[in-house]
Amino acid sequence: MTDIFVFGTLRHLPLLEIVLGRSWEGTPQEAVLLDHRCLCVANEIYPALRNEVGATAKGLLLANLTATEIERLNFYEGPFDYALTSASVRVGDEIKTAQVYKPQSPLQVIDVEWSLNDWAQAHSSVTEIAAKDVMAMFGRQSLEQLGRRMEAIRARASSALRAGNSSSTAGDPRFLPGQGDVEIVQRTTPHAGFFTVEEVALRHRTFDGGLSPAIHREAFVAVDVVTVLPFDPVRNRVLLVEQFRVGPLVRGDTNPWSLEAVAGRIDAGETPEEAAFREAREEANLDIRKLVPLSPCYTTPGAVTEYLYPFIGITDLPDGCAGLGGAQDEGEDIRAHLIEMDEFRAFISNGVLENSPLILSGLWLLLNHQQLTSIP
Known part of the structure; x- marks a missing residue:
């Protein structure tokens, strides 16, 4: 089995679970990557590693991953031009060899420590939305196809976050939906290019208080x-x-x-x-x-x-x-x-x-x- 050390945003458990496609049982094993620092990347919300003798970078050691879970990690990291390479990590008092994702091309790293807490407060929600869109394409699109869509995926995630934060205005006469007023029966994505088409089967609350029969609709997914x-x-x-x-x-x-x-x-x-x-x-x-x-x-x-x-x-x-x-x-x-x-x-x-x-x-x-x- 390959042990993979993840740092940066994948230390955020909800994001890691989206990428792996399952809930994590218990707490992931904390570890540090030896002779590296985790630093900010200019104009980006994710970090990068820089070699530095004697330094350490915090992360998680993922052991006993299935082949499919490793493929899912590779799929998620691939569009960022990251690939696995061997490195030494310390777990408690033990030194182990693990695989870690490093960029294949140089990144413009700045000498500022990257903070998981700061990132989580500002960017975790939009990153999780984008990750769900990315992983929905696992097994359906190549890394090259996914890479061409990443900007649109991230913009779409920002749009969805703004939509989710919207609220009713005083005097709005529309029906105010609550839990159970819209039931999603099935949701699929038959096309995902620069734009996306989603098919949805749903039931919704009717004005007489009942629920509509299942209806099928298609939506052209654009960004704000x-x-x-x-x-x-x-x-x-x-x-x-x-x-x-x-x-x-x-x-x-x-x-x-x-x-x-x-x-x-x-x-x-x-x-x-x-x-x-x-x-x-x-x-x-x-x-x-x-x-x-x-x-x-x-x-x-x-x-x-x-x-x-x-x-x-x-x-x-x-x-x-x-x-x-x-x-x-x-x-x-x-x-x-x-x-x-x-x-x-x-x-x-x-x-x-x-x-x-x-x-x-x-x-x-x-x-x-x-x-x-x-x-x-």
């Missing part, structure tokens, strides 16, 4: 997104971006180029506001001075999980600022347009705009733009 409509309150103009969209193309639209607000997904670890500032720079080369938040909403709740955080972005839009933009590594090809408010009003009235988030933000702006003129 932001839109930013850049507005210059001094020059009284907005900036729109134009880009090719596959949705209109597949529908059969004769013109799949779309006029939109600046938009993009909220990456893992980002707030909606941080994503809004980033997207404005990437897509339109704009520095937003102030964000005015509008009401967040589902874009297509009947079949799509996407949740939208719309903003009006107060900025300067001088002549000549509309150019080309977009993140080339994401395949974006974007052209910006400066639009005067009278023309923008006509675009909405005449049906030139076919993008619902832009129309909703635009209607709000047309009603309220005068009160924004005092924003510095």
Whole structure:
């Protein structure tokens, strides 16, 4: 049997159980890795090991793992470019040889001790959600396929965490569900690429107090997104971006180029506001001075999980600022347009705009733009 020493996030028992696919009986055996330190990685929430004579790194020694459990560990660690290598660990007063996951490529390690407690308080919930998505692909996708999906998986986990932390607003007339009001009979994932499709069989509470018969639904799983409509309150103009969209193309639209607000997904670890500032720079080369938040909403709740955080972005839009933009590594090809408010009003009235988030933000702006003129 191979003994595996795990450090960092896998010391967190709920995460370890998700990865192994079983509950851990008792308490895992604590151990230390000799001649190593567990340090923070720049711009990441997970740690890395650095060789240092005389130092030790805390961890757990996993003994008597089954072949399948080792394969599951390899599957989870693989997308992070980690592989097993031999190392010496101390358990009590005994020195043993075990396998430990180390990166195959150098990581930018900083000289700060990584803290399990700090990580658990800030990041354990979102990591556990992401791990469930990752391990659902065990035996169904290759490590290469999983690696291509990791950013989307982590962003999706952040979206799910925000959704789980939502609460009802005062005066909300909707039905308030409790335990047993939604029964998941079966849940499967027939497709998992950059986006995911989930099939679910469920029963839910009906308005007459009963339960519905089992119904089958499919959902397109996307991540939370932001839109930013850049507005210059001094020059009284907005900036729109134009880009090719596959949705209109597949529908059969004769013109799949779309006029939109600046938009993009909220990456893992980002707030909606941080994503809004980033997207404005990437897509339109704009520095937003102030964000005015509008009401967040589902874009297509009947079949799509996407949740939208719309903003009006107060900025300067001088002549000549509309150019080309977009993140080339994401395949974006974007052209910006400066639009005067009278023309923008006509675009909405005449049906030139076919993008619902832009129309909703635009209607709000047309009603309220005068009160924004005092924003510095």
